[in-house]
Amino acid sequence: MIKRNNSSWKNTQTHIKKKKKNKLALLVFAVILVSLLVGNLLRFISSLSQPLYSSFEQKPYSWNGRSNFNLVYKEGENISLIVINPLEKKVLNLNIPPNTFIEVPGGFGRWEVRSIFDLERGDSKKEAKLLKDSLSNFFGLPIDGFLQSEGGISSVDFFLILNKNPFSALSLFNKCKTDLTLIELLRLYALIFQIRSDKFESTDLLIAELLVNSKLADDTKVYFAGEKLDLFVLEKLSDPNIRNEQKTVAVLNGTDYPGLAQKISRIISNMGGNVVISDNADFKIKYTQVLGARSETLERFKQIFTSKYAKMEMQSAAWVDRFASRAQIILVLGEDMASR
Numbered sequence: 001m002i003k004r005n006n007s008s009w010k011n012t013q014t015h016i017k018k019k020k021k022n023k024l025a026l027l028v029f030a031v032i033l034v035s036l037l038v039g040n041l042l043r044f045i046s047s048l049s050q051p052l053y054s055s056f057e058q059k060p061y062s063w064n065g066r067s068n069f070n071l072v073y074k075e076g077e078n079i080s081l082i083v084i085n086p087l088e089k090k091v092l093n094l095n096i097p098p099n100t101f102i103e104v105p106g107g108f109g110r111w112e113v114r115s116i117f118d119l120e121r122g123d124s125k126k127e128a129k130l131l132k133d134s135l136s137n138f139f140g141l142p143i144d145g146f147l148q149s150e151g152g153i154s155s156v157d158f159f160l161i162l163n164k165n166p167f168s169a170l171s172l173f174n175k176c177k178t179d180l181t182l183i184e185l186l187r188l189y190a191l192i193f194q195i196r197s198d199k200f201e202s203t204d205l206l207i208a209e210l211l212v213n214s215k216l217a218d219d220t221k222v223y224f225a226g227e228k229l230d231l232f233v234l235e236k237l238s239d240p241n242i243r244n245e246q247k248t249v250a251v252l253n254g255t256d257y258p259g260l261a262q263k264i265s266r267i268i269s270n271m272g273g274n275v276v277i278s279d280n281a282d283f284k285i286k287y288t289q290v291l292g293a294r295s296e297t298l299e300r301f302k303q304i305f306t307s308k309y310a311k312m313e314m315q316s317a318a319w320v321d322r323f324a325s326r327a328q329i330i331l332v333l334g335e336d337m338a339s340r
Helices: 002-047 113-120 124-139 155-164 166-174 182-194 229-237 240-245 260-270 296-305 314-323
Strands: 069-075 078-085 090-096 101-104 109-112 145-149 176-178 200-204 211-215 221-225 248-253 274-280 289-292 329-333
Touching: 069 124, 069 155, 078 113, 078 124, 078 155, 078 182, 090 155, 101 113, 101 124, 101 221, 109 113, 113 124, 124 145, 124 229, 124 260, 145 155, 155 166, 155 182, 155 200, 166 176, 166 182, 229 260, 240 296, 248 260, 260 274, 260 296, 260 329, 289 296, 296 329
Parallel strands: 069 145, 090 200, 248 274, 248 329
Antiparallel strands: 069 078, 078 090, 101 109, 145 176, 211 221, 289 329
């Protein structure tokens, strides 16, 4: 009887131990499974802010879907600037004649717009950036993205097809390369689908009389920016969010690079901002500061002009106090802006 009880007790203990081991194994499995799921979720969330094509350089910010979206579209030698206006729900396509001469940053000098992309041939991360930076200088606007068609589709056709047939998105984007992120593409797709076809406008810089004719030494006809370009940009391409808020802006050059405040002031003015001060600071800072009360204008300026490494510096704080009564938003330009 005692032996039978001992045997029963041992069996019970063995069963309890097995149950504990099984529970422990299930717990470990659950922890591993949750870790994998969390890891994959984090990677997915991170991928939303990465360019869809890894060959492109990651942009410092992602379009929020509210501000104007300025996109460079390249199809062969044809280059266009497409300005998408979410607030007024309209799209303006600007065709740039291939033989338009544009100042290229980085010491390249002036080149025809059709040749700029190939100046960095072999370095895919720099090709699109150089073209975007060049057109940003030309129009005096921030450039938010780049899209290159490899299917022979013009910029106008691309957006009209996307607007009329939303199911064409996959086939269209499969024929393109872009530095846009997945979340930007989704926002763009959702917006384009809402815009009426009569709100798609297209024009040529030459037809709009925004360029001036010239000839090279070999008698080749070329074009340069005309005096009316900035006025056209302000009237047609400025951001209505910024234009409507009419925040006063002070732009201060905190570097040794001459003309930087004037360059950034032009961009802000063309975006619809009200620049009331453009001057040199009497100190130098490393990273650009954008300071002011919360607004759509402030958020957009922070996106474009600030670095993720930026932090408040004591000199900047002193200048904020000095100009706070004269401007609602203050930009103190740092060395990071001079190197862009």
